[in-house]
Amino acid sequence: MLGNRKSATSKWLLYTVVTLGFVAVITPFVWMILGSFKGQGELLRVPPTWWPQTPTLDNYRTLFGKGLFPRSFANSTFVAVVITAANVTFCSMVGYALAKLKFRGKNLVFALVMATLMVPGMVTLVPLFVLVANLGMVDTYPGLILPFLVTPFGVFLMRQFIIDLPDDLLDAGRIDGAGEMRIFRQIILPLCGPGLATLGILTFLGSWNNFLWPLVVAQNQEHYTLPVALALFSKDQQTIPNYGLLLAGATVVVVPVLIVFLIFQRRFIEGIASTGIK
Secondary structure, three states, X not given: OHHHHHHHHHHHHHXXXXXXXXXXXXXXXXXXXXXXXXXXXXXXXXXXXXXXOOOOOHHHHHHHHOOHHHHHHHHHHHHHHHHHHHHXXXXXXXXXXXXXXXXXXXXXXXXHHHHHHOOOHHHHHHHHXXXXXXXXXXXXXXXXXXXHOOOHHHHHHHHHHHOOOOHHHHHHHHHOOOOHHHHHHHHHHHHOHXXXXXXXXXXXXXXXXXXXXXXXXXXXXHHOOHHHHHHHHHHOOOOOOOHHHHHHHHHHHHHHHHHHHHHHHHHHHHHHHHHOOO
């Protein structure tokens, strides 16, 4: 009887902590979305209102009425989709080679991947920009995309996922006369759904929210991505910024990522659990 009471108390305590954590995480997002439908006067009101008293779409009309923001949205979508597709393809290929193929120097290649993974991005920012500048790709879409087509984390993630797949399936394919590319395409990829979803979500999130690299490389408004456009837009505001416009812009930046995560959340959780990343 005493044990059942302790178990029930522990469950209620756990539910309470989880609920409080959920409220703490979700409240800023709810405030941001609701605030994007408020006018400037209501946002500056003291005490503040939670629910919009006079909901309006003026912030979104003004936001997308500016030529910079729709173009930046299209740029972010294009760059994030291309980088995500490239990482899903190439990182899974390299991960398969490191996990299942035998070749000279395999351990050295994997060690180099791990060493690269531990190097902070700020260390490689200047050399990478110099390389891109020497190749004439500053202020171009290739300059925004090419440095991130394959990432060490993506290679490591897919290698850890593929290494647990049974070798018998690959041996059966080889006995049937299948080449490595066919084995990769018809055997490996169908079994890597959770890993590919995890890699896709993390890559899309990182590319969509990437601010520093597009800020350095994109020197023309035609190539700005959403984070850069939003930062420059807020900088151009008057003494009192238009908070409604800023909240609407932040909502446009955040909502696509949330939609992608909600669609693939089950695969994402399976991939995290399968690869042993905590």
